[in-house]
Amino acid sequence: MDQDGFTMWIQLLVSQIAIMTLTLFPIRLFFAAFMMLLAWPFAFIAVMGRTEKDLEKPMTWWAKFLDLSLKAIMRTMWFAGGFHWVTVKGQQALPAEAPILTLAPHSSYFDAIPVTMTMASIVMKAESKDIPVWGTLINFIRPVFVSRSDQDSRKKTVEEIRRRAHSNGMWPQVMIFPEGTCTNRSCLITFKPGAFIPGVPVQPVVLRYPNKMDTITWTWQGPGALEILWLSLCQFHNYVEIEFLPIYTPSEEEKQNPALYANNVRRVMARALGVSVTDYTFEDCQLALAEGQLRLPSDTSLLEFARLVRSLGLKPEKLEKELDKFSESARQKKGEKIGLKAFAEYLNLPVTDKLEDLFALFDEDEEGAIDLREYVIALSVVCRPSKTLDTIQLAFKMYQTENSQTIVEEDLAVILKTGLGVSELNVTDLFRAIDEEDKGKITYDDFDRFAERNPHFAADYIYPDQIDSGTCLDSPSAIAPNGFCTDFTPEDMEDLLTQASKKKLN
Structure with missing residues (x-):
């Protein structure tokens, strides 16, 4: 593309964003917020009076109805936000087959789409449960909470993941983003070992956003969270692909060495994505930038x-x-x-x-x-x-x-x-x-x-x-x-x- 063509493209892009900002953006934002508020009473009823023992029992027909209703509402919320097509490849394993789902690459808060579609548990900071509306929705998916004020929180989190992973499918699957931070999807950085310490089979899940223009990625540098939301809602269509890869069963050596287990799963996911791996960690990126x-x-x-x-x-x-x-x-x-x-x-x-x-x-x-x-x-x-x-x-x-x-x-x-x-x-x-x-x-x-x-x-x-x-x-x-x-x-x-x-x- 020559200089004149590039300038014209930029002008068209700016014009499109300006028009969408004044027209579609506020409508989408309103409906997305409305659907989240609509989900709140369903989640509130589902968690009301629920004990930990109830969580380990099979879901009743009433609980299944609430679960399906919330999935439908949240899918409608994403649709209202421009995610009209969510392509799902492969088959999600049962909790008894793979208690842990490992997702990568982690590049945006839009990665919450597979969470709302599966209603799998995630690891969240404890402060999240006190956020109005959002906290109730989070509680519904039975997350593993991490407390920053508790010095032993990381150890307790690993133990809780291990306990759920060895429950023979009584608990819902735990969904973990092992990179531990957002990247721009050009490679997979070093996986943190938390998902692999229990030594149980995991199901790798890879995410793709095959959009012509990337307004999704939220990394250390570049647009902030609100700007990403604005740019994405100004897109006519936002595409996302979720692929469930075959279950990965660890060898005895991998069970004894979570870092080796994590690295081998990362390579499987990198091949599926067609990207490379790098030994850089989140801490290295923080240092470099x-x-x-x-x-x-x-x-x-x-x-x-x-x-x-x-x-x-x-x-x-x-x-x-x-x-x-x-x-x-x-x-x-x-x-x-x-x-x-x-x-x-x-x-x-x-x-x-x-x-x-x-x-x-x-x-x-x-x-x-x-x-x-x-x-x-x-x-x-x-x-x-x-x-x-x-x-x-x-x-x-x-x-x-x-x-x-x-x-x-x-x-x-x-x-x-x-x-x-x-x-x-x-x-x-x-x-x-x-x-x-x-x-x-x-x-x-x-x-x-x-x-x-x-x-x-x-x-x-x-x-x-x-x-x-x-x-x-x-x-x-x-x-x-x-x-x-x-x-x-x-x-x-x-x-x-x-x-x-x-x-x-x-």
Whole structure:
């Protein structure tokens, strides 16, 4: 399509959205909301006086009537929203055959369509049950609630899923999105193990939205929830395909290894979708796309660092509380390097191949020794990727002299190289801009004042010449093939991961 043709297409698209916004959109929104309100009394009657023992008994004719009525109402709601055709392929298994349904890819809140069509149970945060109208509808499908205020909630959730999965079909199926977050459907990211820990057969279910224009996808970047709703309701037709794949029965090895089970099911689903898989996890995506004054470059080694940290059983969300302790311990070393054995003792871990790989990321000269301060900086970025200035302040405390509390240009270069996960970085111009009095040294207060006056200092002094910031990971305005959401293609990401694994962190 030439430039004139593209411009004309954009003008037609804008005109269509404008017309639909003034005509069909409010009508659809009204009827969709009306159908949800209509569903509320049916759900309220169904859950009124219901006990947990009732849930484990076969449904009465009255309960079946309410169930069918709610399914019909919710299907009408989706129809009113423009989902006129919902194509279902394959056959849904019985709860006794496959107690758990695993759905992927998870890309939108419109993925609730298969939930309302099957009325399967889902895992929901406990706060959802208190939402007016919606909470009653949620309670009807007998969800597994997760409480953020309960420290043991995750463990209890897994135990509840296990209990239901081993009930011989007495409970409804549990529907789980094992990716744990929304992606743009270009690949399947690492599955979380929760659905596979019970070790029972699962039925994979794949979702497709074969629309000419993608207004469905809701990811880390791109349109927000309300904008997605608006754009989708402005479409004449929205298509969705739900395919129930054959039941996957785990081997004995897979029963003992939920991660292996999850990975094998993911590959089956990826083949059915015709997409690739990537070892990136939700946490990796959060790190790569974090909003901070020092946005990570596309080839950062910190993604590989984060993977290795998690593979060693170290959880960044818990380690964040101990960053000050780690930094003080590293500061006391005063730049004295330590070997692999001492590093293992520092982390309280045995020496393994993965620990050696982690150690190698910081062993710039391959001399068998590393500076602990660099490990702490990298860990701080992974623990709090959007708080880059906090990481720099932590680094200053470790590198500054005790008397003047200053650092020199060489120290700043190490701090920023490690914090960005790159092997080469020229910070001379940045250091001179901060060092206004030309002392040859700066304090954190100097850096903080400069950053406050120059909020885009990274783009002005670092990114243009040193870092490739033109990739989808770095540009929040990058446009993907679907026209709305940032791309996250497995080929590009796997190449970046391979490159990163070969780089040093300093």
